[in-house]
Amino acid sequence: MWYRSEITKKLGVQYPIIQAGMAGGVTTPELVAAVSNSGALGTLGAGYMTPETMQQAIKQIKQLTDQPFAVNLFIPEIPNVDTEAINQANEWLRPYREALQLTKPEVKQPSSSNYEKQLEILLQEGVPICSFTFGVPDKETIQKLKQHHLLLIGTATTVQEAMINEVNGMDMVVMQGSEAGGHRGTFLGEFEDAMIGTMALVPQAVDQVSIPVIAAGGIMDGRGILAALTLGAQAVQMGTAFLTCLESGAKKQHKEAILHTTEEQPVITSAFSGKPARGIKNQFITEMAAYEKDLPSYPIQNALTKEIRREAANQNRPEWMHLWSGQGPRLSRQQAAGEMISKWILQIDERIK
Template identity: 50%
Template sequence: MSSLFTPLCTLLQTRLPIIQAPMAGGPTTPELVAAVSNAGALGSLGAGYMTPQAIQESIRAIKRYTNQPFAVNLFIPSQASEAIPDVAPMKQFLLQMSPRHETQGDAASIPAFEDQLAVVIAERVPVFSFTFGQLKPEMVLELQSRGTTVVGTATTVEEAVALATSGVDAIVAQGYEAGGHRGTFLCHVEAALIGTMALIPQIVNQLRIPVIASGGIMDGRGIAASLMLGAAGVQLGTSFLVTEESGAHPVYKQAVLESGASDTVLTSGFSGKAARAIRNRFTDEIREFPGEIPPYPTQNTLTRPLRNWAAEQGDPDYLSLFAGQGAAMGRALPAAELVHQLVEETKASLNRACRLL
């Protein structure tokens, strides 16, 4: 078996059906994105927290490093108007966690989605992906009319169908095992905790557009399994988190590499939105908060001073160590070498499966 070419490759104009997940907050440097794309896969910039100017600068840096397709990912703002509880108790609780860090204002500081998206449109990004909701059909068409492939994120069959109806070109199916924020948007997170192995074939059965498997995939065995379940490709985050080009903090990378199979938990404590992270002192202590955790992005803003302080100190106990359930299989390699190993492992796994027939 000499090729891993699938319909997703045709859609994305890549040689490989592998996507480096768009991990927001710093890991997806232009160097990482370009290295992955140059290796034949699709690099992705996690731009959800970035200002429009920073997005533009990163896109142009990526274009200097590669002439291959790449993606930019943004967060869809919530349509629901959640009542924000009094944040004073949370601010005091966070200060008690580590009195040495300074508090900041409690205003949400996520840049305006419309301004971020305007940059993506103006820069004619090859691939635009999004999570936390649906993009309006007219905006999907606007992006596609400019040559941009549009990819949505679903955690349930119902979400996948809704996204397909809106006109997206492909869908990332995010399993329960995935690291980072859950992309759920049509139901409560508790009702959307479906494992990758169960989610992929059910979504594939309902759709005619490419489905991209995501969640717990760390090596070629996971890629091969996803392809055999009907996925047209895979998206890996935690695998690329520990590569040399990743911008993740060194103690973050070390925590991933030293983690065990049962060391991740789901928590909304870091941002107000459920996310999978490596268990640390913060995830344990935030469970003792007696009140209601403020919703995203308010809680994200409230915890930022503590997380920034932890990064300055190199203290993993208060960092948001987002990672998937397969974190223990991470490999500290250059990104291009990781892509090469993933391809060879996938081919070996598929060949092994064929020999069993």
């Protein structure tokens, strides 16, 4: 059968479909479990979670499914706190805070302590699979996780990044094309130099690395899945496609924006987090565009806008929210995750016949 591969065997799943570990509350335990119960691989996006919240979510997932699932973590980035840049950014953000009746947040020096505690929770809870974004774990961490029999999935946006994942000992790698929504996993060189489309990126990576390749970026239905497999990928990772499903924890305004936008509206912006990400163009992106090159680095800018984004959702101001989306929004649907997966499998079967 078309869906049997080295990856499905290693992951212990029926279908070569991975739900992306979208951080920020989208990947509820209900979504992760629904995907895994449907024969694909659900992923908890734990990048922004505290270790305690992450552990609680893992326990909930275990109650909802006995199938394999994954947890996605962010490799920590620790820039120096630039007080002058923060003060300037706060001045640019002041009109939004005033309109939403917010005060300036306290900015703390980023550290790796949260990430290190998250790794310990993975081992305590016996999580079977872990994926990483924004870099590759050091070899010592990889060795420790593998001693506890975790399967490790890396993320890359260039062939060279894929090769680094392989050399460091990752078991498989997600090749994330420029069509992808939200933050991409670029960690080597400039983001602009890694804007390679999925269709060009995947076969080149397949030819250069021996670990299994997972295709991501702009894949929204059975046609995209089959195309990726034809290019040599052994599985796909899908984010935006799951963001609008019933079990998703995305804000209502976010779902509605994706369901009612068109392919040219998702643009690249650093305004929300200090790191380039693809989201639906709105007032905040447009007004902050002039300042992007002078904003504090991620994750500091992300911390500065956190309450603005949250309160904008609470006050129904989608024009100031981060509305992450890939380039295929016209293909988005609002239905149960299991129904979507079944539909995609049927689409592939029909095309193969």
